[in-house]
Amino acid sequence: RKEVEQDPGPFNVPEGATVAFNCTYSNSASQSFFWYRQDCRKEPKLLMSVYSSGNEDGRFTAQLNRASQYISLLIRDSKLSDSATYLCVVRDSGNTPLVFGKGTRLSVIA
Amino acid sequence: ETGVTQSPTHLIKTRGQQVTLRCSSQSGHNTVSWYQQALGQGPQFIFQYYREEENGRGNFPPRFSGLQFPNYSSELNVNALELDDSALYLCASSQETTGGHGYTFGSGTRLTVV
Secondary structure, three states: OOOEEEOOOOEEEEOOOOEEEEEEEOOOOOOEEEEEEEOOOOOEEEEEEOOOOOEEEOOEEEEEEOOOOEEEEEEOOOOHHHOEEEEEEEEOOOOOOEEEOOOEEEEEEO | OOOOEEEOOEEEEOOOOOEEEEEEOOOOOOEEEEEEEOOOOOOEEEEEEEOOEEEEEOOOOOOEEEEEOOOOOEEEEEOOOOHHHOEEEEEEEEOHHHOOOOOEEOOOEEEEEO
16 A cells, blocks of 8 residues: 555646545654645645645645545636646655655646 | 755666766755656655765665765765666755755756666
């Protein structure tokens, strides 16, 4: 079983749509959670951290359910510029490395 | 504040050769991590260096080795290259003493082994 599993993609949605990505992680001791965005042939960039109480950044909302070991990302009012691969990332603690999911590709279509 | 820079940006090597990839960490960062990202996959952790010592390693064979220098820059060396080593190699620097996220990724080196 992979440490971080994500929805298989790709997701093809029209502009203005709402899209949700899901992710599960296997290590119940994990402490930190993130969503990264990666554009084609570029490095991953932090989109947002995910907190237990849930958090929002503009059109993006992230949720964490520690009991179910489940993380989600909701994108509202999708823009063409949201087209990218979204990576779910988990970190156990302190000085441990980031553990990435395989990523889910999103294509927003005009 | 300078970011993380990696060199070279692209590289083509022949199977069996050796390669060295370089990374300059962000100013103020003392930890460097290396990741391998194969096509269609998420980045996979190779190893991490803190204060010039390896302090964590992923599931990669010993032919993957590294160094960190006193200025916190780092090298990734891969010996006896195999076709499956073709990937994007990412370096990330961080300041572990501050906690939190604080990772900055370089733009990567795309290695092709033929």
